[in-house]
Amino acid sequence: MQQEARMADTNVKQSDVKTKLKEFLISNFLFSEDAVQFNDEDSFLEKGIIDSTGILELIEYLEDTYSIAIEDNELIPENLDSMNNVDAFIARKLGA
Numbered sequence: 001m002q003q004e005a006r007m008a009d010t011n012v013k014q015s016d017v018k019t020k021l022k023e024f025l026i027s028n029f030l031f032s033e034d035a036v037q038f039n040d041e042d043s044f045l046e047k048g049i050i051d052s053t054g055i056l057e058l059i060e061y062l063e064d065t066y067s068i069a070i071e072d073n074e075l076i077p078e079n080l081d082s083m084n085n086v087d088a089f090i091a092r093k094l095g096a
Contacts, residue, residue, distance in 0.1 A: 017087045024061050029054055040083040055080060062086070068093045 079089040
């Protein structure tokens with residue numbers, strides 16, 4: 001029963017990764033939804049949404065929010081440089 005509860009909690013977290021991430025980006029880097037328009041595939045760095053320091057803040061946010069540890073070898077654009085990349089990365093980290 002506990003394992004089912006943990007799995008359900010993980011599924012809830014995964015289903016709203018993009019929503020929470022967008023809220024985080026807007027409140028911490030853009031300050032309004034009109035500041036920079038971006039879609040799920042856009043590179044955070046290329047669109048100017050976050051810079052190298054912002055990546056560190058993103059990592060801290062993801063580790064705290066999802067109770068995960070992000071290893072140095074995981075600090076690559078394929079994991080952290082777009083909404084879709086972060087969503088897929090979190091899904092893998094949570095074991096989905």
